[in-house]
Amino acid sequence: MYAVIQTGGKQYRVEEGMLLEHELIQGLDSEKPVEFSKVVLLVDDSGAHVGTPYLDGAVVKGKVQAQAKSK
Template identity: 45%
Template sequence: MYAVIKTGGKQYRVAAGQKLKIEQIPADIGQEISLDQVLSVGEGDQIKIGTPFVSGAVVKATVLAQGRHPKVKIFKMRRRKHYRKQQGHRQNYTEVRIEAITA
């Protein structure tokens, strides 16, 4: 069984037992969370598609870690103009393991 969930402005296709890094959620490590914005649920060749969400569908997940992605370097330059600008960014994430999908 798999589901397509929406969290942090992104959509993910998840299955039970899968580890996933999503946008940061304020939760403690080891805490169980429920993701209720389920767009579709499928098993084999059967699929339920929500309008926009599937009613009654919930994805249970356990928080494994809170962390930060590797640094992304932003470098801007205009040649022959003595303009150089360097920036960096590290995005926060929450790592979760999908425990169960109920539809």
């Protein structure tokens, strides 16, 4: 299963267990899980589900491992 999420003006293909390098998210508490609700596409065993523009009720959850500004 994988999903395509939209965040920070970009789209990312994500899967369970993967590491995503993302631009800095201001005000994010690294102790709490982060949720991405702008899910554009979800592909699972039942097929592909495409949002118009986003899928209602779909959320991708993750956790912050580190935050830093790019050089």
